[in-house]
Amino acid sequence: MNKNFTIPAFAEPITGLPDTPTCAANELKRRFQAPADEVRTAHNALAEAHETLGAKVEGIVAETFAGAIHENMFDEELAEKLNGKADETSVTEQMAAEATAREALENANSNAHSSLQRDIAAKCTIATGTFTATGDTMEITLPFTPTAVVLSSESYDTFMVPQGYKSNYNSVIAAELRGNKVIMHSTPLLNTAGRLCYYLALQ
Incomplete structure (x- = not known):
């Protein structure tokens, strides 16, 4: 039975938080971590399914090609059996057929795995990190161009800056998001200066 490992939506998306969250720092950290935990759970389930599929592939090959020849079987006893029951041409053809079947199954599995990984990545692109404030105008370069970035610190409320917008503090521009850079x-x-700050970028 096929299993669906996709994540249609996060149970606790960061975008569900208000622009100025009022929750405690520990709860905010938990909310930041929740989407990554969902991705990890899906990835682990996918890895287990991949291992199970590998075992099934071995079973299919063994059942389809009874007596298939493996590299570790080439000993003196096997050589004697081959000399009495098969010629070189038939052995080569059997090995080629086995290799072709195995390659086809492995390719199908690899393609399915790659497709699922791309689907997960497309739905779950986030980036988190920290930086130390300098007190002067500074830039933080993000690994991609997000739609919004959430900024916070241990001693100040969290706030969000959407792409192309500026966040004001007492009518003074405090931060802005330009492409993949936070100003x-x-x-x-x-x-x-010296304050440890956090960011969460959302694609």
């Missing part, structure tokens, strides 16, 4: 301006909001 932190020299304002008291987060950007206090």
Whole structure:
């Protein structure tokens, strides 16, 4: 029976948080981690399915090609049997047929695995990280161009900056998102020298 390992939607998406979350720091960290945990669970299930499929492939080959010749079988006893029951041509043809069947099955499995990995990656592209504020205007380069980035620190409320927008603090631009770069301006909001800050980028 085929199993569906796709993740149509996260149970607790980060985008479900308000622009200015009011939850405690530990709960916010848990919400940041929740999507990654869902991806890990799906990936582990996929790995187990991959291992099970490998065992089934071995069974199919053994059942389809009874007496199939494997490399570790070439000993003196086998050589004597081959000399009495088969000629070189028939053995070569049997080995070629086995190799062709195995290659076809492995290719099908590899293609299915790659397709699932691409589907998971397309639905779950996030990036998290930390940076130390300098107090001056600074840039944080992200690994991709997100639709929004969430910024926070241990001692300040969390806020979100959508792509192409600017976040203001007391009518002063505090941060903005341009392509794959977060621009932190020299304002008291987060950007206090030495303060450890966090980001979560959402594609």
